[in-house]
Amino acid sequence: MEKKTNPNVRMWQGNVACAEGAIAAGCRFFAGYPITPSSEIAEVLALRFPVIGGNFIQMEDEIAAMGAIIGGSLGGAKTMTATSGPGFSLKQENIGFAVMAEVPCVIVNVQRGGPSTGLPTHAAQSDVMQARWGTHGDHPIIVLCPSSVRETYDLTIRAFSLAEKYRMPVILLSDEIIGHLTEKIEIPDPSTIEIIDRKKPTDTPENYLPYKMDDSDIPAMANFGEGYRYHVTGLAHDETGFPTNDPKKIRAQMLRLNRKIQRFRDDIVEVETFNTDDMDVLVISFGSTARSAKRAVINAREKDVKAGLLRLKTIWPFPDKEIEALYKPVRKIVVAEMNLGQIAHEIEWATRREKPVVRVNKIDGEPITPNEIFEAIIS
Amino acid sequence: MAFRYEVRLSGSGGQGLILVGKVLAEAAAIYDGLNATQSQSYGPEARGGASRSEVIISDGDIDYPKAENIDIMLALTQEACDKYVVDLKEDGILLIDSQMVTNIPKGNYKVVALPIIQSAVERLGKFLVSNIIALGIITKLSGVVSEDSVKHAIRARVPKGTEEINIKAFYTGIELAGNWLEKHGSL
Numbered sequence: 001m002e003k004k005t006n007p008n009v010r011m012w013q014g015n016v017a018c019a020e021g022a023i024a025a026g027c028r029f030f031a032g033y034p035i036t037p038s039s040e041i042a043e044v045l046a047l048r049f050p051v052i053g054g055n056f057i058q059m060e061d062e063i064a065a066m067g068a069i070i071g072g073s074l075g076g077a078k079t080m081t082a083t084s085g086p087g088f089s090l091k092q093e094n095i096g097f098a099v100m101a102e103v104p105c106v107i108v109n110v111q112r113g114g115p116s117t118g119l120p121t122h123a124a125q126s127d128v129m130q131a132r133w134g135t136h137g138d139h140p141i142i143v144l145c146p147s148s149v150r151e152t153y154d155l156t157i158r159a160f161s162l163a164e165k166y167r168m169p170v171i172l173l174s175d176e177i178i179g180h181l182t183e184k185i186e187i188p189d190p191s192t193i194e195i196i197d198r199k200k201p202t203d204t205p206e207n208y209l210p211y212k213m214d215d216s217d218i219p220a221m222a223n224f225g226e227g228y229r230y231h232v233t234g235l236a237h238d239e240t241g242f243p244t245n246d247p248k249k250i251r252a253q254m255l256r257l258n259r260k261i262q263r264f265r266d267d268i269v270e271v272e273t274f275n276t277d278d279m280d281v282l283v284i285s286f287g288s289t290a291r292s293a294k295r296a297v298i299n300a301r302e303k304d305v306k307a308g309l310l311r312l313k314t315i316w317p318f319p320d321k322e323i324e325a326l327y328k329p330v331r332k333i334v335v336a337e338m339n340l341g342q343i344a345h346e347i348e349w350a351t352r353r354e355k356p357v358v359r360v361n362k363i364d365g366e367p368i369t370p371n372e373i374f375e376a377i378i379s
Numbered sequence: 380m381a382f383r384y385e386v387r388l389s390g391s392g393g394q395g396l397i398l399v400g401k402v403l404a405e406a407a408a409i410y411d412g413l414n415a416t417q418s419q420s421y422g423p424e425a426r427g428g429a430s431r432s433e434v435i436i437s438d439g440d441i442d443y444p445k446a447e448n449i450d451i452m453l454a455l456t457q458e459a460c461d462k463y464v465v466d467l468k469e470d471g472i473l474l475i476d477s478q479m480v481t482n483i484p485k486g487n488y489k490v491v492a493l494p495i496i497q498s499a500v501e502r503l504g505k506f507l508v509s510n511i512i513a514l515g516i517i518t519k520l521s522g523v524v525s526e527d528s529v530k531h532a533i534r535a536r537v538p539k540g541t542e543e544i545n546i547k548a549f550y551t552g553i554e555l556a557g558n559w560l561e562k563h564g565s566l
Contacts, residue, residue, distance in 0.1 A: 010409075121422060181417070292443050323467075370447075
């Protein structure tokens with residue numbers, strides 16, 4: 001006999017939620033090369049895309065996969081690739097190309113221990129700086145960090161929206177714990193999901209400028225094959241897309257490229273606070289570790305220690321304003337992350353080292369436990 | 380306060396413990412209306428090596444999704460038992476395969492030793508269903524999820540065509556646990 005259950009409730013892994021979130025966002029092209037702990041994303045899309053009219057390609061390596069999603073996006077598709085540390089290293093050159101050529105796409109990095117092949121099956125959060133500066137040159141980047149299966153679904157959709165809105169690659173920085181964690185998720189009604197698509201040109205093909213300087217700072221993007229012909233290059237280019245050595249034009253385009261994110265950072269940066277109103281210890285964390293941090297804050301409160309949590313959902317652009325608004329009244333700041341202090345360093349900078357920053361770090365593949373953070377709060 | 384029940388399933392890679400974790404979590408979350416998470420830890424090998432799968436069941440939010448104060452732990456190999464027993468709470472249940480785990484670690488917990496793998500081979504002719512027998516035992520001993528929900532979750536999760544043998548294995552586990560309880564009184 002069938003048992004009555006809510007049809008929208010599923011037990012999904014973070015990686016499954018990522019794949020399903022991509023589908024919900026309208027992604028119909030995935031190119032990748034399997035790597036633990038991200039492979040389930042490719043597995044799900046390889047099964048789902050043929051049924052819903054999408055395309056899945058397993059490329060010869062991660063470099064080619066990154067190239068393929070750039071091409072797919074120029075052709076008008078919402079595109080994604082998924083990988084982990086070693087593959088993320090390989091993708092960096094083409095991520096830079098996507099930034100420079102302003103090609104929307106989503107790169108998922110389910111973090112594992114590094115450097116090199118490191119710990120394939122164990123979690124880390126040590127690609128924070130690589131996500132920011134892995135590719136060379138002054139460039140903007142958006143990096144989102146989910147802390148749950150549901151949030152993986154939501155932030156994958158948001159990654160596509162931000163990529164399309166700001167014409168740039170967006171990185172979803174998950175980790176092995178969240179990627180492989182199975183938990184309950186109630187799938188939202190599609191009508192409640194906000195989907196944003198890239199701005200299309202209103203100019204005729206003859207008058208179209210793919211990198212037009214105007215008040216919006218975000219040029220309209222024509223899809224290849226729709227009659228608009230333009231040049232795409234990683235070289236510094238002018239409004240037409242052709243390479244230029246004119247310092248004035250280079251400066252104008254480079255400043256616009258970076259201004260896109262500076263100008264709209266309030267639309268991009270998202271954080272969540274918990275018990276921060278009367279706190280005197282501020283705990284800051286992100287991704288899977290933020291769950292341990294929340295438990296530590298609850299346990300501290302039970303011992304009458306006024307701890308509060310700031311959870312970073314966006315890590316780049318860095319939530320400096322949000323930290324600024326919280327840290328003044330506190331006695332100290334505890335930063336928990338599965339690396340040797342990549343975010344802690346940014347926090348020290350954002351708070352001008354006015355408060356002691358206690359670091360809770362772990363790099364052995366094991367999660368940071370609530371108790372380890374609790375000890376740092378009460379010490 | 381919300382209850383939190385922690386299960387650790389340990390053994391060697393390839394014994395199907397991640398599947399058992401998923402079935403147990405689905406029984407709780409989808410069919411019993413509770414909250415549940417399932418996570419795993421294993422090495423890079425496809426088979427072999429100590430592996431573990433963990434399920435947290437609660438009627439409230441589950442923040443930290445890993446086990447650290449375990450209510451019931453299954454060990455199907457000596458290596459996994461030695462390595463993972465450390466987080467078993469005082470008075471917790473240590474369920475071991477009586478043939479595979481012969482060196483029972485000292486500690487303040489209740490040990491339930493049952494011929495899990497032997498029953499799979501002798502009663503069902505399939506070594507592979509040892510995991511589902513263990514699931515039956517855990518269901519009976521823990522009482523944290525209903526038998527009916529686990530049965531539904533098994534049917535929904537196991538490969539097509541193997542439902543019947545898996546359901547049989549599940550009831551074999553329920554029976555083994557029932558006999559143990561009868562013999563030893565309650566836990």
